[in-house]
Amino acid sequence: MKLAIISDIHGNLEALNAVLADIDQQQVDAVYCLGDVVGYGPNPCECLTIVRERCQKVILGNHDQGVLFDPEGFNVGAERAIRWTREQLERHDQRSRHPDDNLNDFLGELPRSFHEDDILFVHGSARRPLDEYVFPEDVYNPLKLKHIFELVTRLVFQGHTHVPGVFTVAPEFVAAAVGPNTTEVRMVLPTTKAMINVGSVGQPRDNDPRSCYVIVEDFATVRYRRIPYATETTCAKIHGIADLDNFLGDRLLLGR
Numbered sequence: 054m055k056l057a058i059i060s061d062i063h064g065n066l067e068a069l070n071a072v073l074a075d076i077d078q079q080q081v082d083a084v085y086c087l088g089d090v091v092g093y094g095p096n097p098c099e100c101l102t103i104v105r106e107r108c109q110k111v112i113l114g115n116h117d118q119g120v121l122f123d124p125e126g127f128n129v130g131a132e133r134a135i136r137w138t139r140e141q142l143e144r145h146d147q148r149s150r151h152p153d154d155n156l157n158d159f160l161g162e163l164p165r166s167f168h169e170d171d172i173l174f175v176h177g178s179a180r181r182p183l184d185e186y187v188f189p190e191d192v193y194n195p196l197k198l199k200h201i202f203e204l205v206t207r208l209v210f211q212g213h214t215h216v217p218g219v220f221t222v223a224p225e226f227v228a229a230a231v232g233p234n235t236t237e238v239r240m241v242l243p244t245t246k247a248m249i250n251v252g253s254v255g256q257p258r259d260n261d262p263r264s265c266y267v268i269v270e271d272f273a274t275v276r277y278r279r280i281p282y283a284t285e286t287t288c289a290k291i292h293g294i295a296d297l298d299n300f301l302g303d304r305l306l307l308g309r
Contacts, residue, residue: 065093173206207246217229222246264281
């Protein structure tokens with residue numbers, strides 16, 4: 054099986070289109086999305102519509118849930134973006150003439166996780182699928198990782214931190230470092246347990262502004278792909294929306 058996994062699009066239409074164009078060249082069997090389709094970015098409705106059409110599996114992220122309910126645990130800028138996003142989805146659904154096109158209903162029906170045999174797919178972690186961050190520096194908190202790994206059968210694919218790489222039971226974090234002049238790095242997955250963070254399509258935070266997603270082959274190897282997109286275009290869109298902080302656009306240019 055050859056699977057493309059994307060996550061953390063965050064309303065970034067330019068990034069999503071660039072990644073899907075690359076996926077179209079990879080001859081994959083399916084595309085899975087690990088949540089946070091919306092939040093932060095200027096094109097939430099367009100991104101949700103595309104993900105609904107293109108992805109065989111989609112799970113709920115914490116920003117997606119924040120749009121549906123009262124947002125909790127977000128900083129001021131993120132909460133403002135969520136409330137603006139909620140308005141965009143409500144306007145879209147009010148204009149829509151087809152019940153199947155209701156974006157809030159689509160979000161409301163998304164699961165928080167799903168399994169395929171001994172493989173788990175979540176947004177946050179195996180312990181708290183929706184909102185637990187597992188950062189690279191958590192290798193210095195072995196008790197936390199031990200408790201999470203106790204809930205892992207074999208592999209977990211996750212997003213949320215926007216930092217791509219693989220956690221092993223050692224514990225160790227192996228960063229998916231793709232050089233500036235290359236597009237891809239291939240990593241062999243451990244035969245024991247591992248957690249694989251697939252990175253972010255729409256808001257990378259590892260100092261590389263290129264979009265990140267993964268191609269998984271037979272759950273034995275993972276290929277991290279970095280795809281350039283029109284960051285300046287997305288940044289300008291964000292700057293043009295009063296309810297979105299300029300910082301949300303500026304950070305895209307730096308991959309932070």
